[in-house]
Amino acid sequence: MNVIRKALGSLMAAGVIAFCSCGPKLPELPVSEVQPYFGDAAKTKAIDTAYYEVKDNKGNKLGTVLFSSPYSDGVKGFNGPTPLLIALDAENRIKDIVLLENQETPNFAKRVVNGGLYQAWNGLTIDEALNKDVDAVSGATYTSNGVKNSLVARLKAYQRQLKK
Numbered sequence: 001m002n003v004i005r006k007a008l009g010s011l012m013a014a015g016v017i018a019f020c021s022c023g024p025k026l027p028e029l030p031v032s033e034v035q036p037y038f039g040d041a042a043k044t045k046a047i048d049t050a051y052y053e054v055k056d057n058k059g060n061k062l063g064t065v066l067f068s069s070p071y072s073d074g075v076k077g078f079n080g081p082t083p084l085l086i087a088l089d090a091e092n093r094i095k096d097i098v099l100l101e102n103q104e105t106p107n108f109a110k111r112v113v114n115g116g117l118y119q120a121w122n123g124l125t126i127d128e129a130l131n132k133d134v135d136a137v138s139g140a141t142y143t144s145n146g147v148k149n150s151l152v153a154r155l156k157a158y159q160r161q162l163k164k
Helices: 004-013 106-114 126-131 141-162
Strands: 018-020 023-025 042-046 051-055 061-067 086-087 093-099
Touching: 004 018, 018 086, 061 141, 093 106, 093 141, 106 141
Parallel strands: none
Antiparallel strands: 018 023, 042 051, 051 061, 061 086, 086 093
16 A cells, blocks of 8 residues: 555656647546545545545445645745645545555654544534634644645645636
8 A cells, every 4th residue: 555655756856747649548446445434435436646536336435535635835844844745525524544654753643643643534524624723732843734734735725626
């Protein structure tokens, strides 16, 4: 799973998209990568390089997976970008947030996880999440702020995508 996340993250960060005569070919997101968040997932559909719809075997939308990169590439934690995977349910409520491969000091990243920062947004709509003031985890302030700012950057970009 980490190999695929690393490859997807590298492709998105580098802005590499293969082109064919029919237009850009978007990277696929294997179903196995989304099953931890959507157990009934049978198919993913790329909307863009950082936005995937997740469907069951009947074609019903289970939710959405967003990657913060490239929308938050300028946001820094302690040692660099804090790329996220954001899982949204079918009603666009936050289901889960996961810090992807990064250069943060492992102890600081672990403090953020153990401090419950990611869970602070679970169950919230996009608007609620954008308006929620979440405190940084003590002892991991830079990493916490990087995560918060990455989340905000991606959710704002997602709102713009939904309005199109």
